[in-house]
Amino acid sequence: xxxxxxxxxxxxxxxxxxxxxxxxxxxxxxxxxxxxxxxxxxxxxxxxxxxxxxxxxxxxxxxxxxxxxxxxxxxxxxxxxxxxxxxxxxxxxxxxxxxxxxxxxxxxxxxxxxxxxxxxxxxxxxxxxxxxxxxxxxxxxxxxxxxxxxxxxxxxxxxxxxxxxxxxxxxxxxxxxxxxxxxxxxxxxxxxxxxxxxxxxxxxxxxxxxxxxxxxxxxxxxxxxxxxxxxxxxxxxxxxxxxxxxxxxxxxxxxxxxxxxxxxxxxxxxxxxxxxxxxxxxxxxxxxxxxxxxxxxxxxxxxxxxxxxxxxxxxxxxxxxxxxxxxxxxxxxxxxxxxxxxxxxxxxxxxxxxxxxxxxxxxxxxxxxxxxxxxxxxxxxxxxxxxxxxxxxxxxxxxxxxxxxxxxxxxxxxxxxxxxxxxxxxxxxxxxxxxxxxxxxxxxxxxxxxxxxxxxxxxxxxxxxxxxxxxxxxxxxxxxxxxxxxxxxxxxxxxxxxxxxxxxxxxxxxxxxxxxxxxxxxxxxxxxxxxxxxxxxxxxxxxxxxxxxxxxxxxxxxxxxxxxx
RNA sequence: GCCGCGGUAGCUCAGCUUGGUAGAGCGCCGCCCUGGUAAGGCGGAGGUCCCGGGUUCAAAUCCCGGCCGCGGCUCCA
Numbered sequence: 258x259x260x261x262x263x264x265x266x267x268x269x270x271x272x273x274x275x276x277x278x279x280x281x282x283x284x285x286x287x288x289x290x291x292x293x294x295x296x297x298x299x300x301x302x303x304x305x306x307x308x309x310x311x312x313x314x315x316x317x318x319x320x321x322x323x324x325x326x327x328x329x330x331x332x333x334x335x336x337x338x339x340x341x342x343x344x345x346x347x348x349x350x351x352x353x354x355x356x357x358x359x360x361x362x363x364x365x366x367x368x369x370x371x372x373x374x375x376x377x378x379x380x381x382x383x384x385x386x387x388x389x390x391x392x393x394x395x396x397x398x399x400x401x402x403x404x405x406x407x408x409x410x411x412x413x414x415x416x417x418x419x420x421x422x423x424x425x426x427x428x429x430x431x432x433x434x435x436x437x438x439x440x441x442x443x444x445x446x447x448x449x450x451x452x453x454x455x456x457x458x459x460x461x462x463x464x465x466x467x468x469x470x471x472x473x474x475x476x477x478x479x480x481x482x483x484x485x486x487x488x489x490x491x492x493x494x495x496x497x498x499x500x501x502x503x504x505x506x507x508x509x510x511x512x513x514x515x516x517x518x519x520x521x522x523x524x525x526x527x528x529x530x531x532x533x534x535x536x537x538x539x540x541x542x543x544x545x546x547x548x549x550x551x552x553x554x555x556x557x558x559x560x561x562x563x564x565x566x567x568x569x570x571x572x573x574x575x576x577x578x579x580x581x582x583x584x585x586x587x588x589x590x591x592x593x594x595x596x597x598x599x600x601x602x603x604x605x606x607x608x609x610x611x612x613x614x615x616x617x618x619x620x621x622x623x624x625x626x627x628x629x630x631x632x633x634x635x636x637x638x639x640x641x642x643x644x645x646x647x648x649x650x651x652x653x654x655x656x657x658x659x660x661x662x663x664x665x666x667x668x669x670x671x672x673x674x675x676x677x678x679x680x681x682x683x684x685x686x687x688x689x690x691x692x693x694x695x696x697x698x699x700x701x702x703x704x705x706x707x708x709x710x711x712x713x714x715x716x717x718x719x720x721x722x723x724x725x726x727x728x729x730x731x732x733x734x735x736x737x738x739x740x741x742x743x744x745x746x747x748x749x750x751x752x753x754x755x756x757x758x759x760x761x762x763x764x765x766x767x768x769x770x771x772x773x774x775x776x777x778x779x780x781x782x783x784x785x786x787x788x789x790x791x792x793x794x795x796x797x798x799x800x801x802x803x804x805x806x807x808x809x810x811x812x813x814x815x816x817x818x819x820x821x822x
Numbered sequence: 823g824c825c826g827c828g829g830u831a832g833c834u835c836a837g838c839u840u841g842g843u844a845g846a847g848c849g850c851c852g853c854c855c856u857g858g859u860a861a862g863g864c865g866g867a868g869g870u871c872c873c874g875g876g877u878u879c880a881a882a883u884c885c886c887g888g889c890c891g892c893g894g895c896u897c898c899a
């Protein structure tokens with residue numbers, strides 16, 4: 258690639274190539290300002306790379322000449338390909354195998370240093386055209402599952418110019434999903450002993466000066482001057498919770514003190530970094546802070562970890578699809594080595610005692626304490642990090658937190674920050690993509706849709722709707738004068754998990770026809786039976802259509818001539 | 823913030839190269855059909871062509887600026 262490009266345009270000097278899980282990136286330095294490539298050129302390059310005969314060409318590794326090269330190339334290995342200098346990251350091994358298929362997906366600028374502007378070609382390469390095709394199929398699949406597309410199609414949320422970029426407006430159906438997620442975490446918090454609090458969105462900046470955010474993250478904070486005083490929107494919930502701790506003297510008997518909040522925070526991310534619900538400027542964390550004695554850290558971590566695994570498991574993220582990382586003391590840190598060792602050991606022991614496999618990331622901890630991050634893999638094979646458990650020595654210090662120990666001496670508590678979903682909006686985006694919009698019943702904004710076959714059964718349909726409503730099931734009705742197949746298509750398009758179809762036959766018998774996902778349908782169902790099974794499926798927060806499966810099973814045992822398509 | 827691309831009906835998009843009557847499909851509304859399982863038929867309404875400025879007799883179309891979005895880069899306590 259580097260060889261081909263430099264042959265095509267002498268003004269572009271190859272500067273390196275790296276590979277990650279999304280493909281390759283090749284960087285070039287334009288020798289004159291204004292030298293650039295467009296899409297037309299890119300497709301010429303694609304052709305040329307595939308055609309070029311490099312089989313048998315000697316690729317010679319030569320010692321990097323450090324002179325005259327930008328600093329960023331110091332670690333890059335240099336090769337000579339047919340007399341042209343090329344560079345590869347040390348992790349990328351050279352090969353003179355023929356490239357079967359190549360696609361340049363993006364031409365962009367790469368600024369490794371503020372002054373250096375490189376041309377970056379990003380794309381994918383495969384041994385054969387077929388592999389490239391299947392990659393495209395995957396890309397199309399991912400595009401169809403894009404949460405921004407689903408969010409609009411299912412009427413969940415929207416963004417508006419008048420509101421501002423990165424600020425989400427939730428529609429009724431989107432809010433149902435938010436509320437269900439929050440309700441689930443609320444139950445988790447209850448089990449863990451966290452008590453929910455509520456704190457304001459705006460604070461005098463002095464609070465952010467004490468916490469240190471004002472100095473470190475000022476450019477990401479929303480600040481406003483009102484009546485000659487500066488206020489700031491909260492970028493984090495912890496200072497608010499710390500003030501609750503500080504509102505009265507604390508004794509060792511008061512610990513652990515655990516506070517939780519679904520706190521909406523604002524972080525002014527740069528324009529280009531915003532991305533649907535995955536990266537926004539205002540979002541809600543399922544935040545929680547525990548104030549602990551050192552001897553309480555391990556148990557707390559264990560309890561949280563168990564719940565994290567439970568929550569991820571609810572969505573089918575488990576086993577090989579979950580990875581846990583323990584990040585240890587970085588070079589720059591606060592607190593004493595002894596504190597760090599104790600805390601890190603507590604995290605490690607917690608993981609070991611629970612039998613959770615984990616990987617240590619040496620020196621990757623935050624400056625204020627070690628942490629555990631949990632990653633999981635979605636149905637498209639992508640990895641995400643949402644849950645985090647962080648030990649913090651810094652904030653107790655900055656806010657001079659203390660408690661009176663058994664012997665009357667003043668001690669400093671340890672803080673744990675934890676979030677299971679992380680950001681509710683981000684988590685929502687991930688599960689929307691994971692399920693392709695077809696959410697489990699408990700999360701579905703509309704759980705059941707009643708569909709009429711003829712207008713004569715409207716009263717019967719209304720009775721069924723009322724029955725479900727009275728049982729707390731989210732139900733709506735489609736009783737317009739349209740064909741049944743049209744209504745069924747609409748329900749599928751809107752990702753409604755269950756349809757109840759009623760016609761003359763059902764109205765006469767006092768039964769319903771239940772249709773679920775994957776074209777599965779059961780006739781002659783007793784409405785009360787369905788309600789019971791459905792409530793059970795919802796209460797268990799199952800990701801499967803358990804009610805439907807049970808109906809199918811029951812039907813197979815009976816001799817009635819039911820059918821499933 | 824940087825590089826590239828884009829913004830036309832509620833949605834998806836065509837028209838823009840070459841300036842001169844604003845288009846399609848879906849959705850919506852109405853009528854017909856009273857339906858048995860993933861788009862029934864016919865008709866109708868619906869537009870500040872993102873905003874501001876410029877060029878021109880004339881701008882959705884060409885030029886400049888802004889806003890918003892998209893793909894990357896950088897960043898993500």
